[in-house]
Amino acid sequence: MENIRDNEVYSTGTVNNDKYSPESEAEEEPTALTRSRLYLAGLGIFGALVAGTVIYMSVKMAVQRENINDLTTERNILIKERKLVENQELRQDNDNGCYTCLDDWILFRQKCYMFYDKPAPWKTWEQSRRFCQKNSSDLVVIGDLEEQEFVSKHIKYYHSEHHGYWIGLQHVNNTWTWVDGQRDTLGMEDRVNHDSYSTVPVTKDKLSPERDESQLISVWSFIHEDQSSGEAEEEPTAFTKSRLYLVGLGIFVGLVTTTLIYMSVRMATVLENIKDLKIKKSQLLLETTIMERQINALTLEIDKECGPCPDDWILFRQKCYMFYDEPAPWKTWEQSRRFCQDRRADLLAIGDLVEQKFINKHIKYYHSEHHGYWIGLQYVNNTWTWVDGQRDTLGFWAKNTVTSPGPKALVIPSQNPSESWKKENNEFLNKFICEHKARLRSN
Known part of the structure; x- marks a missing residue:
């Protein structure tokens, strides 16, 4: 009987040792961690x-x-x-x-x-x-x-x-x-409408501090709840x-x-x-x-x-010239210039003696010896100046003129080209000469 009891005790101990052996723990599934x-x-x-x-x-x-x-x-x-x-x-x-x-x-x-x-x-x-x-x-x-x-x-x-x-x-x-x-x-008066100008304010939408703070608090509360799910007094x-x-x-x-x-x-x-x-x-x-x-x-x-020039205009050295030869009444210096400008031109500005000779060749005597053709030369600030802004350096003035000098310039026909200019007042009615650059053909 004692042997049997010893065997029973031994058998029981053997069973208990098999249940808690390290080999059985190694075969279990991975832990939650x-x-x-x-x-x-x-x-x-x-x-x-x-x-x-x-x-x-x-x-x-x-x-x-x-x-x-x-x-x-x-x-x-x-x-x-x-x-x-x-x-x-x-x-x-x-x-x-x-x-x-x-x-x-x-x-x-x-x-x-x-x-x-x-x-x-x-x-x-x-x-x-x-x-x-x-x-x-x-x-x-x-x-x-x-x-x-x-x-x-x-x-x-x-x-x-x-x-x-x-x-x-x-x-x-x-x-x-x-x-x-x-x-x-x-007799028109100018008017300015100040109300036609306005500004449009530009604003940018921004998140309110309360919204950002509430989002931050929500995240913190969620984390804090997770942290407090364990034992309060122990380290996580x-x-x-x-x-x-x-x-x-x-x-x-x-x-x-x-x-x-x-x-x-x-x-x-x-x-x-x-x-x-x-x-x-x-x-x-x-x-x-x-x-x-x-x-x-x-x-x-x-x-x-x-062509390079309009009809009735004459081409010379890449410029177009119009000699106004209409019958009276003729025009003042200002009216003559406005007539030229309306045709995208201006009164003649003579650059050298060659151009002056060309002009004298195409003008002719009319009405009286005092009449001629208006050119783009005028007396401005004590200086004879061309309409293109250049000061005159030629001085082709006629000698022994009998009329009183004025602030505008004429060119007189049938004169020596280098002595054919005459000073006159603007109100004197004369013919005139227009000039503009020639239109060059495209290649």
């Missing part, structure tokens, strides 16, 4: 992949923005080129298709207008008129209400309500007179720390994923904008090409039909 570490490692890899994707898309976004800037710049250049082409096409329709307005000038009813909009310092009335005359023109003469409305449409408010744009109207001999010698019959175990890391990484991945979605949407919008810009660029290129072909065709047609 091990699984958390595996999850943590997986999420870390996923977060790294997402972060890499975000960086890649950020670089792509920067490249696409650069492409958009380039396309926008090209589009603006094409728009400017198109405007230039349109202006060139518009200029063909003036003076029978042969003569047009200069760059930055505006065509209206067979006249060209230049609105001086340079920054300060600006000019006095006399300086403004000399500036116009140097460009073979004069200060504007407003003929009717329609022309006044055109001018008002193209001027704008600047600096103060006391500033405006000089026009060719001045008070002479108790009368308001235009620079072409005509008396003013309109390794398993609790792993959970905290897991929660933090999950929040990070959520934020990165949201950013990735936002950037994907932005990328789609950017690509759509690029597509639209490319389409518009192609359309502008096509329209510009068509307009350039039309201008080339018009230019060829003009070259065939138009």
